[in-house]
Amino acid sequence: MQRQLRAMTTPCFAVLLLALAWGCAPGATAHAEGKSDGAKVYQEKKCARCHKDGGKRDLKGVGKRRSAKWLKAYLQQQESIDGKKHKKKFKGTDAELEALVKWLAAQK
Numbered sequence: 790m791q792r793q794l795r796a797m798t799t800p801c802f803a804v805l806l807l808a809l810a811w812g813c814a815p816g817a818t819a820h821a822e823g824k825s826d827g828a829k830v831y832q833e834k835k836c837a838r839c840h841k842d843g844g845k846r847d848l849k850g851v852g853k854r855r856s857a858k859w860l861k862a863y864l865q866q867q868e869s870i871d872g873k874k875h876k877k878k879f880k881g882t883d884a885e886l887e888a889l890v891k892w893l894a895a896q897k
C-alpha cells in the first residue's frame with residue numbers, strides 16, 4: 790500500500806517541480822534580455838512616433854554619424870541639422886536623457 794502511494798506521488802512531485810521551473814523561467818530570461826534603460830526611455834517618450842524602425846527617420850546607425858555630446862545637445866534643442874532644431878525638446882530627467890543618449894550613440 791505504501792509503495793503504491795509513493796509510486797503515485799513521485800511523478801506528481803516531478804510535474805509540480807517542472808511547472809514551477811517553467812513558471813519562473815520566462816520571468817528570469819525576460820529580465821536578462823531586458824531592454825536597456827535608454828531603450829525604455831525611447832519607448833516612454835514615444836520617439837518612435839516619428840522615428841519608426843525602417844521608416845524615413847529610422848535612427849539605426851545614428852551613433853555612427855553623431856557623438857553622444859551632439860545628441861544630447863540636439864535633443865535639448867541646442868544643436869541643429871541644416872539650421873533646424875529638433876522637433877521636440879526633451880522632457881524628462883537628466884538621468885533619462887543620459888541613458889537615452891548613451892543608447893542612441895550605441896546604435897551603430
Ligand code: HEC
Nearest residue numbers: 834835836838839840846851854855860870875876877879
Ligand atoms: C514630432 C516628431 C518627432 C518626435 C516625437 C521625435 N523626433 Fe527626433 N526628429 C524628428 C525630425 C523631423 C528630425 C529631423 C531629421 C532631419 O532633419 O534629418 C529628427 C531628428 C532626430 C535625430 C537626428 C537624426 C540624425 O539623422 O542625425 C535624433 C538623434 C532624434 N531625432 C532623436 C529623437 C529622440 C531620442 C526622440 C524621443 C525623445 C525623438 N527624436 C522624438 C522628429 C521627431
